[in-house]
Every structure is written in C-alpha cells, then in structure tokens.
Amino acid sequence: MRFLVLLLFLAPNFNQESIPLKMALLKYSGGGDWYANPTSLPNLAKFCNENLGTNFDPDFATVEAGSAELFNYPFVHMTGHGNVVFSDAEASNLRNYLIGGGFLHIDDNYGMDPFVRPAMKKVFPELEFIELPFSHPIYRQKFEFKNGLPKIHKHDDKPAQGFGLFWEGRLICFYSFESDLGDGWEDRSVHNDPEEKRQQALKMGANIVQFVFQQ
Numbered sequence: 001m002r003f004l005v006l007l008l009f010l011a012p013n014f015n016q017e018s019i020p021l022k023m024a025l026l027k028y029s030g031g032g033d034w035y036a037n038p039t040s041l042p043n044l045a046k047f048c049n050e051n052l053g054t055n056f057d058p059d060f061a062t063v064e065a066g067s068a069e070l071f072n073y074p075f076v077h078m079t080g081h082g083n084v085v086f087s088d089a090e091a092s093n094l095r096n097y098l099i100g101g102g103f104l105h106i107d108d109n110y111g112m113d114p115f116v117r118p119a120m121k122k123v124f125p126e127l128e129f130i131e132l133p134f135s136h137p138i139y140r141q142k143f144e145f146k147n148g149l150p151k152i153h154k155h156d157d158k159p160a161q162g163f164g165l166f167w168e169g170r171l172i173c174f175y176s177f178e179s180d181l182g183d184g185w186e187d188r189s190v191h192n193d194p195e196e197k198r199q200q201a202l203k204m205g206a207n208i209v210q211f212v213f214q215q
Helices: 002-010 040-052 068-072 088-099 113-123 181-185 195-214
Strands: 021-027 056-064 075-080 103-108 161-167 170-177
Touching (some): 021 040, 040 056, 040 195, 068 088, 088 113
Parallel strands (some): 021 075
16 A cells, blocks of 8 residues: 555654655545635645645645545545535445554534534444543644644634544544634635634644654
8 A cells, every 4th residue: 555655654754855745635425515625735735844844745636435546645634514425335445544554634614523423433333533632642743732622713612622533542533623624724815814823723734744644
C-alpha cells in the first residue's frame, strides 16, 4: 500500500521536502454535501507547508470511500451538513484503509452528526467514539490547545468536542464536533470570520496533520 510507504518514510523526519503529498477529500453517498468548503484543504496545505515544513500539493484529491485510490493518501478529510451512507463494500474498504495505517478526519459542518455516527458504526461496529481528553497529544503538537478544540462557529452553541476511534491503541479517526474547523480553514471572504478564529482553526488543523505523521 503506497500510503504506508509514505508514512514510514515521513515518520522519522517530519520536515520532508522531496516528496509532495496530497491531502484527500472523501466523497460519499447519501445526499450530503461532501464537497462543502472547497477552499479549506488548499489553505490548510499551505499553512502546514509554511509552519510545519511539509510539502503538500495544495491541489487536493477527491477520493470515493470504496475506491482503491483511498490507499494513496495518508490523510483523508470528510465534511458536510447532511446524510452519509456507506455501502457494504465502501465500509469494508474504509475499514481496511484505516486498519492498514490510514487516517480519517471528520469535521461536522453542522447537521452531519446524526448521520456520520451510524455510518462509521457500519465501518467499525465494535468501536465507539471516545471523547479525547485535553491532555491528548493531538492538542499538543506545534500549537497548544489547553482547552481542546477551538470553537470556530456557533452551531448549537454547545462546547466544541473532539472524538476518536482507536484501533489497537492507535487513533485512526478524529471527529471534530461543534467546532467547524473546515469553515475556519476557508478563505476569509467566505464566512468573514475574524482572523484570530481562522488562525485557531488552521493551527488545530496543522496539529491534526502533524499528529498523523508522528503517531
């Protein structure tokens, strides 16, 4: 699996410049807008390149849950507002990807929670989402978030929470809920967020990326 080779190559020295990588956006069925936030990943890639010394291609890939191409990408991002459906084949493919060393970041763009939880339960019926403590390393990479996920958009005005799925002790899926990191990664003109909020979102995104390549 190509992404496993990339992970092994990058793990000892995170500041690699010789191999350009692409982030990937997960395309799923069910009618939810998987394509939301089109400027998010390019901006996150640029921020990581500038602050972590990575070499991400800002032109991200789009990959379907059931595609063999999924295994080419060590970091896959998933977002949306609505329904999420995985077929049996897609659930099996995503499961194999995550068990094999891949990583999925799910970002609830508001309204996704009731659908993505049962969808991921189909992928891992034996696992439950666990809320990560503020002391978890994902909040303490280059940038420190002593109180966990930053709150970027109001949504239901609940506290931002970070949940994880663990396989044999490894965090394979991070789910950011009531935070809306992806909106914060977008061009400022899209949501007119204060620059402080955008920086919080981008720094947390960079932490997720750094954690993925170092765990």
